[in-house]
Amino acid sequence: MxxxxxxxxxxxxxxxxxxxxxxxxxxxxxxxxxxxxxxxxxxxxxxxxxxxxxxxxxxxxxxxxxxxxxxxxxxxxxxxxxxxxxKPASANGYLQTFDLIRPAFKSATATLDEKIIEQKDIIAITTTENLSVNEQSGYEVVTIPKGGEFFNEARKHVNAGKNRLVIVDPSHSANFPRLTNFKRQMMPSVTSTIFILGETVPSKFSISARHDISKASLSNVVGILxxxxxxxxxxxxxxxxxxxxxxxxxxxxxxxxxxxxxxxxxxxxxxxxxxxxxxxxxxxxxxxxxxxxxxxxxxxxxxxxxxxxxxxxxxxxxxxxxxxxxxxxxxxxxxxxxxxxxxxxxxxxxxxxxxxxxxxxxxxxxxxxxxxxxxxxxxxxxxxxxxxxxxxxxxxxxxxxxxxxxxxxxxxxxxxxxxxxxxxxxxxxxxxxxxxxxxxxxx
Structure with missing residues (x-):
């Protein structure tokens, strides 16, 4: 457990x-x-x-x-x-093997409505090596406001299966760095979630994040009756x-x-x-x-x-x-x-x-x-x-x-x-x- x-x-x-x-x-x-x-x-x-x-x-x-x-x-x-x-039809014998992605952070930059955001206030949960997005990239912009259960809200955004830019109220700044736990190991995904500490929802933004991406395999063991x-x-x-x-x-x-x-x-x-x-x-x-x-x-x-x-x-x-x-x-x-x-x-x-x-x-x-x-x-x-x-x-x-x-x-x-x-x-x-x-x- x-x-x-x-x-x-x-x-x-x-x-x-x-x-x-x-x-x-x-x-x-x-x-x-x-x-x-x-x-x-x-x-x-x-x-x-x-x-x-x-x-x-x-x-x-x-x-x-x-x-x-x-x-x-x-x-x-x-x-x-x-x-x-x-044995499951799609498995290797009884082994149900899959890859985990292990992103290693390199750098990040962001500008929200022409305001430059410090790197420490940017966390990108992504399996894309070189991520670059702006207001025309189709990202849904949402917020985590003051109060509420910060990590529960963050998890929902990460697991939503959508590209999202999440503006996090500065009241959560103490816990914000712990969002990196989400990207120590990740399932392969075609979507990304970008968290930025900020007070207002931007109309224009430009964000980039770079990671070294590696893969490692793990296996469930599954049998069927x-x-x-x-x-x-x-x-x-x-x-x-x-x-x-x-x-x-x-x-x-x-x-x-x-x-x-x-x-x-x-x-x-x-x-x-x-x-x-x-x-x-x-x-x-x-x-x-x-x-x-x-x-x-x-x-x-x-x-x-x-x-x-x-x-x-x-x-x-x-x-x-x-x-x-x-x-x-x-x-x-x-x-x-x-x-x-x-x-x-x-x-x-x-x-x-x-x-x-x-x-x-x-x-x-x-x-x-x-x-x-x-x-x-x-x-x-x-x-x-x-x-x-x-x-x-x-x-x-x-x-x-x-x-x-x-x-x-x-x-x-x-x-x-x-x-x-x-x-x-x-x-x-x-x-x-x-x-x-x-x-x-x-x-």
Whole structure:
């Protein structure tokens, strides 16, 4: 789960699902009728195997643009191959590869109504090496006035998909330099956004900006389980497999293993893929996605979202940080953005009598709905939510080198993965379709 960038089937129904630890099992019973889960489906031994590989030191913290993240991608792809998932038609095997643009600023000049603007008051978010515009270039001129949420407004302009000149009120001058965070890494774009500190909207302007542009490739890992009668309706199970790489040593340890954040989520995705493949009764097509670059801006999920027509995505179960007990103890988790669709209520209905409980997000002030990969699809109207157990007000190992396998509860994690499977059953079967996100209400 990233920090704020600026502060950013008739299946499973009667489930007497048991979790296996070695040769012993512990079980609870889910209400409803239908086929029960095999005790082997969510074995603690298998959860442990996958989690240990993904959070091992030799993955080097799975930092983007490192050998470690490539090794992690290869492992996830091999698991999808073992399970027998289909490969996306436009991907390289299971790897959904895309480029990120990395602009390096060189210089900028601007004149607004014959007034020369200092270079420090000009920030161009662009993938064009030599950008030159004036009032005849077709740029929409907009403002960010005094007051309001500066970074939220700036993000909306950057993501609008339009060429814009944004005049920023000088009251935001203290935060203005932080807009450069937008251009550390960028998706390829044919549009540009130019921010200038100023008090009035100009009738004439001349602006130029020069950057050195480089490209680097990253890959999501995606597998598909085709549906039976509703092949063109999609349900997504996802998590992110990148983390923070190698950083400042803590007690001699410099590897940020990211065992909970988010090797735990990817372990769940792999386990769920294996389970649903064996069941083989999904009416809707299920897509299993391991996203890259969540920690550096959600670029993996942004690219992934461009590969689907949003109206065909019925639900997204994004899984993040489920390796520790929630604030309510074992067999419980929370759902971000619970109030934005009725998906949480559907999940609760399916969990009735199971011994599991999913709650609304108890940390609304932290805006977790916007801080994980669900946010990208939610902004397109998809009922996309993140499931987590992390105590975000007191998680001691969050974004530290101590986020290691030994800090996690494997048995509880296996139970949470099972609960996610149970909670999704009527959505996968097509019996339930969650309401859409009202995008006009999103910040």
């Amino acid at each position: 990233r920090l704020y960038p600026f502060l950013f089937l008739a299946l499973l129904a009667s489930c007497g699902p048991a979790v296996r630890t070695g040769n012993t099992t512990t079980g609870t019973t889910a209400g409803g009728s239908g086929t029960g889960m095999s005790s082997a489906e969510f074995s603690v031994a298998e959860v442990t195997r996958i989690e240990k590989v993904l959070s091992a030191d030799d993955m080097q913290g799975r930092g983007v643009f490192t050998a470690g993240i490539e090794k992690a991608a290869s492992f996830i792809a091999s698991e999808f191959e073992r399970i027998g998932l289909d 085709p549906g039976t009668s509703r092949k063109d309706e999609y349900v997504i199970f996802s998590g992110h497999y990148d983390h923070l790489g190698i950083g400042k040593p803590l007690n001699g340890d410099s590897i940020f293993n990211g065992a909970n954040d988010d090797a735990a989520g990817i372990t769940a995705v792999i386990m769920l893929a294996d389970y649903f493949k064996k069941i083989g009764a999904n009416e809707r097509t299920i897509i299993f996605a391991a996203f890259t670059a969540e920690e550096s801006g959600g670029f993996g999920s942004r690219y992934f979202s461009q590969q689907f027509e949003p109206s065909k995505v019925m639900a997204m179960f994004n899984i993040e940080m489920i390796g520790t007990e929630s604030k309510w103890g074992k067999n419980s988790a929370f759902i971000t953005g619970y109030e934005k669709t009725d998906m949480g209520k559907i999940m609760e209905k399916n969990l009735a009598g199971s011994g599991f409980k999913f709650y609304p997000d108890p940390y609304p002030a932290q805006q977790l709905f916007y801080r994980s990969d669900n946010a990208t699809l939610a902004r397109l109207g998809v009922p996309a939510h993140t499931i987590s157990t992390s105590k975000m007000d007191s998680e001691p190992y969050y974004h530290t080198a101590d986020d290691e396998f030994e800090t996690l509860d494997m048995e509880n994690m296996a139970q949470i993965i099972k609960a996610i499977a149970i909670s999704s059953r009527t959505i996968i079967s097509g019996a339930d379709t969650p309401s859409r996100v009202n995008t006009s209400e999103l910040r």
